[in-house]
Amino acid sequence: RNEDELFYVLEGKLKVLRGNEEITLESGQSAFLPRNVVHTFRVVSTHVRFLVYITPGGFENYFRDLGAPVGAARGAKNLEEPIAIAEMVRVAGRYSITFMP
DSSP states (O other), rough: OOOOEEEEEEEEEEEEEEETEEEEEEEEOEEEEEESEEEEEEEOOOOOEEEEEEETTTTTHHHHHOOHHHHOOOOTTTTTTTTHHHHHHHHHHHGGGOOOO
């Protein structure tokens, strides 16, 4: 809701949704996803590397709240296990993120 995002694909294939528009991005391609427009992404290749530029600053704290430094324990959780959706949704509320069905 509050951030603009720019996705730039380094390797692989990524689909982004910008409003009702679905865009497939491959290596060297990018897409701008503006604030106040529903947007998300999905990995559609076996491997993908991409950069995401998010403005304004502050959203990086969402990832800090969910993650842990490399090599650090995250409570009793194994770092190989994905973060529970319920936890992602709970933390998202602090950053005005709404997950769409």
